[in-house]
Amino acid sequence: MRLCVFIEPQEGATYDDQLKVALRTEECGFDGFFRSDHYLAIMGDNGQPGPTDAWVTLGALAVQTSRIRLGTLVSSATFRLPAPLAISVAQVDQMSGGRVELGLGAGWYEPEHTAYGIPFPPIGERFDKLAEQLAIVKGLWATPSGETFSFRGGHYDLYDSPALPKPTQIPGPPVIIGGVGPKRTPALAAKYADEYNVAFRPVDVTAQAYERVRVACEAEGREQPMVLSVAQTVACGRTAAEARARAEKIGQQPPIFGTPDQVVDQIGQYAALGASRFFLQVLDLADLDHLDVLASEVAPQLAASAVPG
Numbered sequence: 140m141r142l143c144v145f146i147e148p149q150e151g152a153t154y155d156d157q158l159k160v161a162l163r164t165e166e167c168g169f170d171g172f173f174r175s176d177h178y179l180a181i182m183g184d185n186g187q188p189g190p191t192d193a194w195v196t197l198g199a200l201a202v203q204t205s206r207i208r209l210g211t212l213v214s215s216a217t218f219r220l221p222a223p224l225a226i227s228v229a230q231v232d233q234m235s236g237g238r239v240e241l242g243l244g245a246g247w248y249e250p251e252h253t254a255y256g257i258p259f260p261p262i263g264e265r266f267d268k269l270a271e272q273l274a275i276v277k278g279l280w281a282t283p284s285g286e287t288f289s290f291r292g293g294h295y296d297l298y299d300s301p302a303l304p305k306p307t308q309i310p311g312p313p314v315i316i317g318g319v320g321p322k323r324t325p326a327l328a329a330k331y332a333d334e335y336n337v338a339f340r341p342v343d344v345t346a347q348a349y350e351r352v353r354v355a356c357e358a359e360g361r362e363q364p365m366v367l368s369v370a371q372t373v374a375c376g377r378t379a380a381e382a383r384a385r386a387e388k389i390g391q392q393p394p395i396f397g398t399p400d401q402v403v404d405q406i407g408q409y410a411a412l413g414a415s416r417f418f419l420q421v422l423d424l425a426d427l428d429h430l431d432v433l434a435s436e437v438a439p440q441l442a443a444s445a446v447p448g
Contacts, residue, residue: 140410140441141170144430145212145370145418149177151186154196156424161200163427164207167434171208172200173242173418176215179251182422194227201235209235212336212370212418213242213317217257217265221272221295225279229306237307241276242315242336245269266323268294273314273331278302280311315368319348325355328365334416338370341394342408345369349412369409370418371395375402375432385429389422399436406441 144164148157157174164172176193180186193211200209209231214224232239245265246252252259260268271292282288282302290297306312317336318324325348328335335352337345349367356365372393376382379398386392395405406417421429 140406140414141416142433142438142441143171143173143208143416143418144169145173145175145420146424147175147177147182147420147422148196148424149175149186149190150180150183150422151188152191152424153188154191154199157191157196158200158203159427160421160424160430161204161207161209163430165204167430168438169207169430169434170416171210171240172204173208173210173212173240176211176213176218176242177248177251178218178255178257179248181248194224194231197239198227198231198234201231201238204235204238206238208238208240210240210312210315211242212338213244213315215244215246216269216272217246217252217259221275222279222297222300224272225276226304228276228312229280229304232306232308232312233304235307239306239308240313240315240334242317243269243273243276244317264294266327270323270327271295273316273327277311277314277331280306313366317370319344321351325351326359328352329355329359329361332365333363334366334368336368336370336418338418339372339394342412345409345414346412349414366416367412367414368416368418369406369414370420372420372422373402373433375399375429375437377432377436381432385423385426388426393420395419399432399440402433402437403440403444406437407444410441 161172178190197209249259279302287299288302313333315334316328316332337348373395374385382397
């Protein structure tokens, strides 16, 4: 099980706060550092000091880290035009030496759209735009150098794009699609995604979502294996009292909670479904010791329990 640190900086974090977490993430040996892509606080009142742009942040982290994977979980298709998004992600991929991943979704949080003047069409149209964005972003990256890329859609048209710049990763950074929608999400994941993520859902719901994606992959005739992953909030302590203190600090007892042994057992339930990557959402960004606990007492147990091959 590969473990990634996942943060929600719209709830109140400067770039320096995120840099500290990213550097400790790398020092601790985690697989990656991922952040949400939101412009408005969701859990708190106003998210002081205010939002930081996901891809500006990741561009800076690309040159201030050296090993960890970097990405969004997930960017909203409503926030950016697809071709400029492809350019931004390709550039950050170059800056990182090929360590970037793009999580992309349809968008769901209407208040941040109205707060910043971003159009928020009905859900069907948002999914239509997401489908076209996925086709365009992956099409631009995969176009051979010296050739052009064109696209005719219901929302976006591209004419003879030079399809530049090229990302370092060929044919492009991995794409992550998440969600538990019963129809369009599995179909889009099967067609475009390298990884399918289920966030903040119990084991039984996650199992059902994974099965729908497996069925969609068969229907798509897909041969490339799909990475299955999970995102859950975590509060772990060396002792039960330490775990409770962390839960109290974030105002909730999250689904992944307790001592290292308990957390290993909880993550193992998702591993049994086929998940091979786990995004540990940490909400208290000042508590860097939390990362130390997870890296030193949870990660080794998960590695030891992994099935060879």
